[in-house]
Amino acid sequence: MTLPVPVPLAIDAPWGLIVAIKTLVVLSVIPAGALILGYVFLLKMMSHMQSRLGPMDPGGFHGWFQLIGDGIKFIQKEDIIPAEADRRVFMAAPVVVLISTFLLYIVVPAGPRLVVADLDVGVFYALAVSSLSVIGVLMAGWASANKYALLGALRAAAQLIAYELPLVLAVVGVVIQAGTMSLQGIVHFQQDGSLFGWNGLGFPLILTQFFGFVIFLIAAQAELTQTPFDMPVAESELVAGYMVEYTGFRFLFFFMGEFGTAFAFAGIAATLFLGGWSIPHVHGTLADVLGPIVLFTKVMIVSFLIFWARFTYPRFREDQLQAIAWKYLIPLSLANILATGIFKVVF
Amino acid sequence: MTLDFRAEALIQKHLADARINIELETEGMVLNLGPQHPATHGTLRVVVKLDGERVVSADPVIGYMHRGYEKLTEFRTYPQITTLINRIDWLSSFANEVPFIHGAELLMGVEAPPRAEYIRTILTELSRIATFVLFLGEMALQVGAITPAFYGFRDREHVLNLIEAATGGRFHPNFNRIGGLKVDLPQGWIDETRRVMKKIFDSVDDFEGLVVGNEIFAVRTRGVGVIPAGVGAAYGVSGSNLRASGVDWDLRRDGPEYLVYKDLDWRVWTHSDGDSFARYWVRMQETRESCRMVLQMLDGLPAGPIMAKVPRIIKVPEGEVWVNTENPLGEMGYYLISKGATGPFRTKIRSASFSNVSILPWLLKGVYVPDIITILASLYFILGDIDR
């Protein structure tokens, strides 16, 4: 499988301008993605699953302004830092989490040429960078000078580290089949592939890597500390775990980090398993235009699954959570890799 | 200056704790599941001593909501007291009035006419349904699922609308009078109740699919907070909590006769495990059983008056009586002492949740912190019932 030759951009612009444009695009996609996910799934889908309407008044039409209004409210609140907190670490923690989210968006492609940086080790890079948020969580818990925040942060760190492994191992099967770690390459593999000789649908890797997809979703759910894995955040002795001392715009950073990462993980899942921005037989500039829309649709489908599970299930206790990761998910994902390897060699 | 024995005991306890801490060089953390906590239904405070994640000792502190009911009843007349005791267990408020009025009727030698007894039973069972449907939703909320809580409130609304149509008040009906009921049912109520019962059946099926069948819920609640039958009975735990431990005891069938339960065809549900899952399951089955009972009673509702002949100003003759009934939360009882006035001389209120909560120090030893929440949710107490 040959790697696609990078197509040069039609315009010849100075390198600094391109970097600035890419930075701006990513910086605007993060809050936009977080807002859209938050509004559609957290406010509206959750409400309808609970037989109620959700916000209807803010902004007039079905309350679309609610989250933006919440954001404005957060920004104008007083910035309270506990007296005994470690100021620099306290202020840096949400930024670390947000940086990890930002770095995730760099590799997710939205079109054949619409990617900030198409790294050869895209998958490896994405999964490595997503674990930076653990540092942010630990910093937040430690710097808060609050027993309960520290306990919540330790629980969260244990959970996040435990679920890194199934996350990574689930993706190895995809990499084996596609033959490349570059996300753009995986998308092209799915676009140009064929099912038993018929290439109408391409070859979305979810068909052979279904278990990998499920394990990836479960591990992503745990990485986002969402129910059923939200013990660090929800029960946590009184309030919000490691975020308990954060108010105002710092809390907004955590919130945006959470939903931004959800958007990014859904994007990675859509890229790895569902074909990303690709529609079979659509190439060139048309793919550049349709690519973001197609990717967005697939991201919404994957997010729907993530949030559907979030609103339906009760939460696991911490020890049951760890048992699931170490005793069930990791052996299953190892078996998945073994099976994929065997099939790749035999067929 | 001598201290009284309670202060002395408290000082000795602190000294003993300090000695243990110095000897073992451990510092157990004291966690205050304070009066304000989303997991306790109201102002219950549980002072929990932790060793890592495990509970070493638990002390419930009650009384934050004490309203002085027994003192209030000393200076009120019977209709006024009926209004007040609605508010002891505010979720199943009709059921609180029943034993009190029944006791007064026993002392007076007055029997309510059959139609009144039937309607009283229907309303008691409706309040049981309302309480349990909320429990089904809200225990799932404590365990982590946010959606069933909304279903619980939504379906409880149907029952509350029924109670409002009949009595005028959703939460506090204030409908019982000595000798019968205040006024008869409005037109169309029986058909509406039949429709609502069908909705409740569907909703309990939803809960079964969403919560009971859920493996995560099972893993969180099975084996958690097991109350052996003997221990439960010794602590005075009653109601569905005891039936979930396998004890086949229901005051509607086994206690002295009251209301019309002997005329109905119904069964008592028990479960042998005694854990939190069993308590959820038993209450779910009892909700369905109450729906069936209400449908039977609607079919067999006799016609006739709803108030017996009682004088205008009711003075209950001298005497003492103890009446206990199967309330949704457990066994509730009133000991009425009357000296012939328009109000009782003394009322002692035995509330179910007070005894249910007394088992917490024994039950919470050695469990994990998240399990405390599950156990508190499964015991299902209401603070107004504990503190009165």
Added chain:
Amino acid sequence: MTGPKFKLPGVVSGLGVTFRTMMKPAVTVQYPHEREDPPGRARGVIALKEENCTVCMLCARQCPDWCIYIEGHKEKRPPRRAGGRDRTVSVLDRFDIDYALCMYCGICVEVCPFDALFWSPEYEYSEPRIGELLHDKEKLGEWMQTVNPPEPLEVGAEVKGKK
């Protein structure tokens, strides 16, 4: 249908429940744009029919909260027939119900021997200042317009002869 029934694992059927609920319309009533009417008997506010009141004070005495404040005085009226004695009539000066204290129990309405108090299902009378929850005679008279006529009772209820 014979044969083993395939039972979905609980986690899957739970998803089905939430999905089905999402597809059904929501039950929210968007107050204040839409309103639900309470049933006819709902205990919303108490209305006073002043001409029936004889200042007997039964309601004020029976109220568990003592939230009814009544003041009246006696007046002399001319006799009905010539040559008779003067009649004394109680005139109501002040009849206030403090809705900040009222428990909505209805004992006052029930106990009034002259049918001067009525229940009305009107519930939207909240005030920003708690002092304005004390409704005086005039305001209680205004609530009379919202009182429902007595509704028919269910089948099987005893129809009382005229009182």
